[in-house]
Amino acid sequence: MNQESSKLGRGLSALLSSKDTESYGSSDYKIVNITSLLPNKDQPRTRFNTAELEELAKSIKSNGMLQPIIVRKTASENLEIVAGERRWRAAQTVGMHEVPVIIKNIPDEEVIQIALIENIQREDLNPVEAARAFKKLLHDNDSNYEEITKLIGKSRSHISNMIRLLELDEKILKMIEEEKLSMGHARTLIGVPNAIELAHEIINKKLSVRDVERSTTKYKKKHKRNKKNYKDPNIVDLEKELSEKIGLKTTILFNSDESSGSITLHYSDLDQLDDIMKRLKT
Numbered sequence: 314m315n316q317e318s319s320k321l322g323r324g325l326s327a328l329l330s331s332k333d334t335e336s337y338g339s340s341d342y343k344i345v346n347i348t349s350l351l352p353n354k355d356q357p358r359t360r361f362n363t364a365e366l367e368e369l370a371k372s373i374k375s376n377g378m379l380q381p382i383i384v385r386k387t388a389s390e391n392l393e394i395v396a397g398e399r400r401w402r403a404a405q406t407v408g409m410h411e412v413p414v415i416i417k418n419i420p421d422e423e424v425i426q427i428a429l430i431e432n433i434q435r436e437d438l439n440p441v442e443a444a445r446a447f448k449k450l451l452h453d454n455d456s457n458y459e460e461i462t463k464l465i466g467k468s469r470s471h472i473s474n475m476i477r478l479l480e481l482d483e484k485i486l487k488m489i490e491e492e493k494l495s496m497g498h499a500r501t502l503i504g505v506p507n508a509i510e511l512a513h514e515i516i517n518k519k520l521s522v523r524d525v526e527r528s529t530t531k532y533k534k535k536h537k538r539n540k541k542n543y544k545d546p547n548i549v550d551l552e553k554e555l556s557e558k559i560g561l562k563t564t565i566l567f568n569s570d571e572s573s574g575s576i577t578l579h580y581s582d583l584d585q586l587d588d589i590m591k592r593l594k595t
């Protein structure tokens with residue numbers, strides 16, 4: 314993890330600190346016209362809960378906006394929101410004409426990281442939004458799993474499982490976003506050919522996750538038998554990461570329920586076995 318990432322990992326407190334000028338340049342606190350702000354095009358959160366916005370709007374109307382919105386200047390000299398879009402939206406609903414902002418000098422590649430950290434720290438993202446944000450971080454910003462896990466405090470397996478949701482059809486992803494399907498239900502549908510039909514059945518019949526697991530187990534077992542040599546790329550990455558860290562070939566296997574499994578360390582001579590035993594005993 315480089316120095317810039319560790320600073321981002323401090324989250325919003327680092328952004329709001331007047332002392333944090335090394336990463337983002339000097340801060341500029343201003344009161345600006347609310348119409349001069351633009352939403353962040355890379356904002357990972359695409360859905361804003363109406364009830365929560367109304368509650369925030371009432372608070373802002375009663376107490377004012379206690380925390381300024383973090384913005385940055387764009388090439389066209391507009392002010393783009395980096396953190397605080399909910400406050401901006403809520404302020405509009407109560408008819409505020411001016412809002413407090415802190416202008417920061419933040420490069421493009423770090424905007425999505427900051428927006429993601431803000432939303433995850435406040436648990437504002439639904440699973441689909443989080444999955445898309447993780448995928449964008451990995452592919453658009455040359456980030457790797459280790460950097461992201463340190464940045465947001467989530468495990469590699471959690472991030473991999475979230476990204477796997479994007480293998481589902483867009484119709485199912487919409488059901489998740491609308492909170493008609495839970496994360497547990499969604500995971501059971503990954504790789505199932507009649508997933509959309511089953512998703513509707515889950516909603517209409519109010520099936521439990523265990524009910525869905527029972528109905529999809531037969532297919533998944535058959536699918537595994539037909540693809541004996543296939544291994545999930547995320548598992549391959551985990552094996553490689555472990556192997557590099559401990560210096561031994563590592564194999565990860567999941568049991569049929571995919572919620573448990575085993576890790577095997579391969580040694581080529583007694584010296585390596587002795588080394589493994591010493592590490593386990595320390």
